[in-house]
Amino acid sequence: MDVYEGIIIKHIDYKESSQIIYVYTQTGLFSFLLRGANKMNSPFLGSKNTLSYVKIYASGKSLKNVKEMEIIKSYPNIKLHLNKYTYVLHMLELIYHFADGELNHDKSYPFLIKILDKVELEAEYVPYINMFEAKLLYLLGVNPLFHECVICKDTHDLTFSIEEGGMTCVDHTLKKQPYSEECIQLFEFLYYYDLQNPSSIETETKTIMELRHLLDEYYMYHLNIKTKSRTVLEGFIGY
Ligand SMILES: [Zn+2]
CATH class of the missing domain: 1.20.1440.120 (Recombination protein O, C-terminal domain)
Structure with missing residues (x-):
């Protein structure tokens, strides 16, 4: 599993209930799949918003799958x-x-x-x-x-x-x-x-x-x- 830290600069809906988020980090822009992010019981619900400073644990090569995500700052x-x-x-x-x-x-x-x-x-x-x-x-x-x-x-x-x-x-x-x-x-x-x-x-x-x-x-x-x-x-x- 890889760890990333950065700002979500864009998110788009993907298939029925998932999201793709674009995260800008010290080493560039990465996209991640948040499976089931739009479901009410998703642990990612509410944290997927554009403009959150997050730490992401993910696996996968081209489209990385988010396993866990922590919000460091949310800029309320x-x-x-x-x-x-x-x-x-x-x-x-x-x-x-x-x-x-x-x-x-x-x-x-x-x-x-x-x-x-x-x-x-x-x-x-x-x-x-x-x-x-x-x-x-x-x-x-x-x-x-x-x-x-x-x-x-x-x-x-x-x-x-x-x-x-x-x-x-x-x-x-x-x-x-x-x-x-x-x-x-x-x-x-x-x-x-x-x-x-x-x-x-x-x-x-x-x-x-x-x-x-x-x-x-x-x-x-x-x-x-x-x-x-x-x-x-x-x-x-x-x-
Ligand atoms: Zn001149």
Whole structure:
């Protein structure tokens, strides 16, 4: 029997009463079969939910059979708040989408756990979601460059360009960018934020709204993705 520890990032019904769960761990994404998980007398009932931090004892090669599962953390606060939960589902969808590709799990897995702990605790949690998205760009190799023109390395009069993936100087700025300086500063601040050495995060709603659109646009342009949860969230928060 093998032991796994990780976050359930997705679950789907399987046959009449079973479930398949996708668990993100330090070594990547694994799928497991929870036999009879949807039956009322199942020991797994209630623990199969997406976004639980679990320890799993399983056997089998391709589709592993769960023998026993312990919940380490269930993030009750996140699950209680619909917007918060939807923001988190957006992050989990991104992980699911990129887990088989470029992602370095040694870095992205512990980072996800840290962000989930923050989001669970903080009332002002949105910057931590944005921080996750900003740093994930680095882990996916499409990180923005903030300190110099991406083309000529000039460091004066820079503006942010989504298409160029960072700052551009006057000579290399092709079109006027719609994003305010505050928005780019917040993006940069969150991108470099050190969770081991936390400083206070001060933001205004309008800057958060702007950054939401910038991140959406950046992810669409460089990674061609908009998550389903992001679309759902739009209905909840109005932008
Ligand atoms: Zn330049």
